[in-house]
Amino acid sequence: MNTTAVHQILSPLELHLQRIRQLQVDGQHAHALPAAQALLAETPDHIEMLYLVARSQRYLGQIDAALQTLARMEQQHPHYSRVHEERGHCYVVQRDAPRAIDALLRAVNINPALPSSWNLLEGLYRMAGDNANAATAASHVATLKRLAPEIVHATSHFSDGELDPAERIIRAYLLRAGNDVEAMRLLARIGLKRDVLDDAEILLDAVLKIAPDYRAARYDYASVLLERHLYQRACEEAGKLLAIEPDHLDYRALYASASVGLGEHERAITLYQKLVQELPGAADLHLSLAHSLKTQGRQAEAIEAYRAAAAARPDFGDAYWSLANLKTYRFSDAEIARMRAAEAAPAMQPVDRQHLCFALGKAFEDRSDYAESWRYYSQGNALKRSGSRYRAEIIETNTRQQIEVCTREFFAGREGVGDQRPDPIFIVGLPRAGSTLIEQILASHSGVEGTHELGEIPRMVLDLQGREFDLDNPRYPGVLADLAPEDFRRLGEKYLGDTRIYRGNAPYFIDKMPNNFRHVGLIHLILPNAKIIDVRREPIACCFSNLKQLFATGQEFTYSVEDIARYYRTYLDVMQHWDEVLPGRVLRVHHEDVVDDLESSVRRILDFCGLAFEPSCLEFHKTARSVRTASSEQVRQPIFRDGMDQWAKYETWLGPLKEALGDARTRYRQSGVTTPG
Numbered sequence: 001m002n003t004t005a006v007h008q009i010l011s012p013l014e015l016h017l018q019r020i021r022q023l024q025v026d027g028q029h030a031h032a033l034p035a036a037q038a039l040l041a042e043t044p045d046h047i048e049m050l051y052l053v054a055r056s057q058r059y060l061g062q063i064d065a066a067l068q069t070l071a072r073m074e075q076q077h078p079h080y081s082r083v084h085e086e087r088g089h090c091y092v093v094q095r096d097a098p099r100a101i102d103a104l105l106r107a108v109n110i111n112p113a114l115p116s117s118w119n120l121l122e123g124l125y126r127m128a129g130d131n132a133n134a135a136t137a138a139s140h141v142a143t144l145k146r147l148a149p150e151i152v153h154a155t156s157h158f159s160d161g162e163l164d165p166a167e168r169i170i171r172a173y174l175l176r177a178g179n180d181v182e183a184m185r186l187l188a189r190i191g192l193k194r195d196v197l198d199d200a201e202i203l204l205d206a207v208l209k210i211a212p213d214y215r216a217a218r219y220d221y222a223s224v225l226l227e228r229h230l231y232q233r234a235c236e237e238a239g240k241l242l243a244i245e246p247d248h249l250d251y252r253a254l255y256a257s258a259s260v261g262l263g264e265h266e267r268a269i270t271l272y273q274k275l276v277q278e279l280p281g282a283a284d285l286h287l288s289l290a291h292s293l294k295t296q297g298r299q300a301e302a303i304e305a306y307r308a309a310a311a312a313r314p315d316f317g318d319a320y321w322s323l324a325n326l327k328t329y330r331f332s333d334a335e336i337a338r339m340r341a342a343e344a345a346p347a348m349q350p351v352d353r354q355h356l357c358f359a360l361g362k363a364f365e366d367r368s369d370y371a372e373s374w375r376y377y378s379q380g381n382a383l384k385r386s387g388s389r390y391r392a393e394i395i396e397t398n399t400r401q402q403i404e405v406c407t408r409e410f411f412a413g414r415e416g417v418g419d420q421r422p423d424p425i426f427i428v429g430l431p432r433a434g435s436t437l438i439e440q441i442l443a444s445h446s447g448v449e450g451t452h453e454l455g456e457i458p459r460m461v462l463d464l465q466g467r468e469f470d471l472d473n474p475r476y477p478g479v480l481a482d483l484a485p486e487d488f489r490r491l492g493e494k495y496l497g498d499t500r501i502y503r504g505n506a507p508y509f510i511d512k513m514p515n516n517f518r519h520v521g522l523i524h525l526i527l528p529n530a531k532i533i534d535v536r537r538e539p540i541a542c543c544f545s546n547l548k549q550l551f552a553t554g555q556e557f558t559y560s561v562e563d564i565a566r567y568y569r570t571y572l573d574v575m576q577h578w579d580e581v582l583p584g585r586v587l588r589v590h591h592e593d594v595v596d597d598l599e600s601s602v603r604r605i606l607d608f609c610g611l612a613f614e615p616s617c618l619e620f621h622k623t624a625r626s627v628r629t630a631s632s633e634q635v636r637q638p639i640f641r642d643g644m645d646q647w648a649k650y651e652t653w654l655g656p657l658k659e660a661l662g663d664a665r666t667r668y669r670q671s672g673v674t675t676p677g
Contacts, residue, residue, distance in 0.1 A: 013043065020052050029056040047077050054086050063090050078347040081111030081160055088120060097124050108140070111159035113152050115144045148173060151182050163190055181207045185217045192224055198462070200224045215241060222254055229455035231261030232501050249275065253285065260292055263451070263502060268292045276308070283313035290322060303329065315342045317355025321550055324362035331363040339363070354383045358550040365548070365649075374653050377548045381559045390556035392566045398474070398518065399574045405477045406521035408581040414525060417485045419492025422529040424499070425510045425609060428517035430571060431555055432545035433537040434591030437620075439512045441602055442609070444616045444623040449509040451502040456495050457516050457523065464522075477521065492526035508609070515554075517571060520578045524585060531609050534575055537591040539568050539664045543657055544647035565660030572667055590669070595644060 016039050023032035033056035040049045050073040057066035067090055074083045084107035091100035101124050104117045118140040125134035144152050150173035157166035167190050174183050184207045191200035204221040207214060222237035238255040245251060256271035272289035279285060290305030303326070309319035320339055323329045331339070342348060343356040357380030364373035425442060427435045443450030465476040483491075503509045516523065520532060537545075543565060546558040557567040578586055587608045594601040602617045616623065647654065658665065 013039070013046075017048060017052075024052065024056060024059075027059075029059040032056045033060060045076055047073070047080060050076075051080075051082050051086065058086065058090055058093065061093075063093055066090050075347050079110060079161075079349065081107045081114060081156075083107075084110070085114055085117045088117060092120060092124075097128060100124060101128075111156055112140065113144060113155035113159060115141060115152070118144065147182060148177065148180070151180070151186065154183075154186055158186060158190060158193075163193055166190055179206070179210060181211045181214060181217065185214075185220060188224070189220060192220070192227065195227075197224055197228050201228065215244070219250065219254065222258070226254070226258055226261065228459070229261065231258050234258040235262060249279065253288070256288065260288075260295075265292050265296050269296070276305075280308075281312050283309045283316050283319065286312060287316070287319055287322065290319075294322075294326065299326065299328070302326070314338065315345070315348060315352055317342070317349075317352035317359070320359040321355035324359040325550075330366055331359075336360070336363050350383060350387065354380050355550065357383060358548070361548055368649075370649050370652075374650055378653075380550065381547060384550065385559040385563070388556045388559060390559075390563065392557065392563055392570075395518075395557070395567065396570055398477070399570050401474065402477050402518065402521060402574055403577045405480060406577070406581060410481070411521075411524065411581060414485070414488070416528070417488040418524075418526045418528045419489055419496060420529055421492075421496060421527070422531070422610075423496060423508055424527060424530040425508055426516055426523060426530060426532045427510060427512045427514070427535060428520070428532060428586075429514050429535040430537070430542055430546070430568065431514050431551070431558065432549055433514070433535050433542050434589075434594065435512055435514055435535040437591070437594065438533060438535050438589060438605065439510050440620045440623060441605065441617050442510055444620040445606070445611055445614050446616070447507050447611055448609075449503050449506040451499070451509055451511065453513040454499055454502065454511045455513065456498050457511070457513060457519055460491060460495065461519055461522065480522065480525065483525075488525045495526060508611075517575060520574075520582070520586065524582055532586045533589055533605065533608070534586050535589050535591060536668060539661050539668050540654065540657060541644065541647050543568055543661065544650065544654065547657075561657045562660055565657060565662075565664070568661060568668075569664050572664055592644070 016035070020032050020036050020039070023029070023035065033053065036049060036052040036056060040046065040053055043049055050069060054066045054069040054073065057063075057069060067087065070083055070087050070090070073080070077083060084103045088100045088104035088107060091097075091103060101121065104121050104124075107117045108114055108121070118137050122134050122137035122141060125131070125137060147155075150169050154166045154169040154173070157163075157169065167187070170183050170187050170190070174180065174187065177183065184203050188200040188203035188207070191197065191203065201221070201224050204217055204224060207217045208221060211217065218237055218241055222234045222241070225231075225234035225237060235255065235258040238251060238258055241248065241251040242255060252271055253275060256268045256275070259265075259268040259271065269289065269292045272285060272292060275285045276282065276289055286305050286309035290302045290309060293299075293302035293305060303323065306319050306323045309322075310316055313319070320331075320335070323331070339356050339360055343353055343360065348356075357376045361373050361377035361380060364370075364376065425448065427438055427442075429435055439450055442448045461476055464479050465474060499509070499511070517534060523530060523532060536542075543561075546555070546564050547561070549558065551558065557563045575586070587605065589601065589605060599618060603613055606613055606617065
């Protein structure tokens with residue numbers, strides 16, 4: 001290899017790091033330490049630089065200094081395994097076996113691919129006469145020795161969240177070694193972390209064809225299916241694992257999660273309740289139980305479970321945000337004090353800090369301290385946006401292409417294609433626009449099945465797009481022009497077949513995925529008799545409501561004023577286009593109209609869907625069903641106007657939003673009178 005070429009692509013910092021690493025490999029710690037300390041002065045938060053300083057300090061016998069460096073490192077990077085491994089080494093030097101064991105166990109719990117830690121643990125356990133734990137440590141040592149060094153190194157990087165080097169190492173190894181199931185599984189796990197779920201599914205499917213008894217791979221496979229919303233298949237894979245080990249805690253938790261996806265909430269609740277009895281300190285399990293209880297409308301029990309999650313892990317931001325997200329819960333002074341202290345802690349994990357910021361935003365909103373509330377909402381949005389890969393131009397480019405491809409002539413030339421069954425009712429629009437209310441109204445009708453935000457249309461779009469996405473030359477929506485009538489019918493059949501699992505016996509069912517507004521053209525082509533309802537809310541109210549909402553997944557456009565305003569404008573553009581090229585195809589429902597005149601709005605919606613009026617639709621809040629969105633508690637109450645103008649309390653800070661929305665503030669009412677009545 002041409003080392004000069006390598007140096008040309010390395011940063012100056014990386015070149016310095018390489019030199020210090022080599023000095024340590026050569027045992028020249030007296031030279032490595034001052035070099036690392038000098039570089040650390042320039043980059044005081046650099047994780048590896050801190051580690052290299054502590055390591056050389058230990059080798060030079062400066063144990064107290066090393067422990068001080070590690071304490072500084074832990075404050076900034078508490079979940080980095082090498083902090084705890086190096087601390088374990090220091091305690092070994094100090095002959096403090098109990099503290100060494102504790103530190104090394106923390107290291108391997110984060111990162112199981114640490115041969116040095118396992119070796120030390122085996123020796124320490126044997127010295128203590130703990131042969132059982134010594135044997136466990138020895139087993140881990142033997143497992144790591146059986147693996148190729150590249151797999152061990154890549155797994156170590158992966159466990160510490162260093163995905164780039166992990167992927168680089170494992171891909172290079174696979175090119176040389178071929179179908180190594182351990183390497184393939186690791187690459188799939190990296191894909192899962194990066195949200196490249198289709199690649200992860202393909203890799204794990206291949207692993208299981210080679211090694212069908214590889215339980216860890218099957219567990220990962222079921223987890224990927226779960227993330228892809230393929231709940232029936234995830235249940236089947238989890239069931240295979242439970243048939244082998246029916247008491248396995250992780251397998252049972254996975255099966256419960258898949259059951260939630262299928263809408264089997266009572267089954268999931270039973271499973272979670274048994275799990276939390278066996279593992280009362282498992283905060284994640286308490287949280288999952290609480291989510292299922294909330295979905296079933298069992299609010300008091302959900303609150304108890306959310307509190308149990310927070311008690312099990314006091315810095316568990318999601319537990320506090322989930323309480324806030326009930327919309328009806330009010331935090332005590334003590335809870336707010338705990339949240340503020342946790343959010344301010346330097347070592348707080350970013351995801352927990354995000355959750356706590358949004359929870360505190362809601363807590364202070366409920367206390368009418370709008371300045372403090374906005375401060376926390378803004379901080380939470382900034383934290384969330386900083387870790388997002390969202391690019392507004394991708395959505396805007398797709399919208400332009402939809403308008404260019406899906407013309408009136410395009411649809412006229414494909415009249416009559418698709419599956420002719422009228423079963424689905426699509427509710428589209430922006431999140432927090434009132435779509436859950438419309439869903440609850442319709443689901444209160446005897447002829448309509450409420451489901452949730454189904455992923456089938458977005459997944460179909462991804463399949464049409466192809467695995468190699470090219471922003472400059474995307475396949476979708478242009479690929480629609482290449483499809484034959486039989487293709488549209490087949491896609492419609494596939495949609496209805498894939499969604500069958502969520503349905504009961506009612507003739508109609510609801511798909512409430514809001515972002516499907518971008519794919520009205522595709523829906524029309526594959527399901528020409530499906531009903532489509534666009535639920536729209538006044539833009540400032542809608543965008544503000546999104547800015548104070550932390551979504552579990554997706555909706556990455558909601559975490560900055562500019563992004564949400566651009567998205568709203570793009571939404572208006574594409575919906576106006578559908579109105580022009582498919583007149584009468586979409587019913588426009590304004591949330592404010594529903595609140596002002598419920599009965600007229602309900603009759604209008606039912607008429608559009610071809611459904612007879614039923615009084616139960618006016619008493620939607622009495623309908624017992626699972627509701628999985630942020631509005632789940634609100635739709636279990638009669639309609640009130642209280643929250644309609646909540647944004648006005650924050651008007652002092654909403655000038656940039658008004659400016660970014662521009663003419664959308666008036667245009668949202670002007671476009672789209674698509675049906676009579």
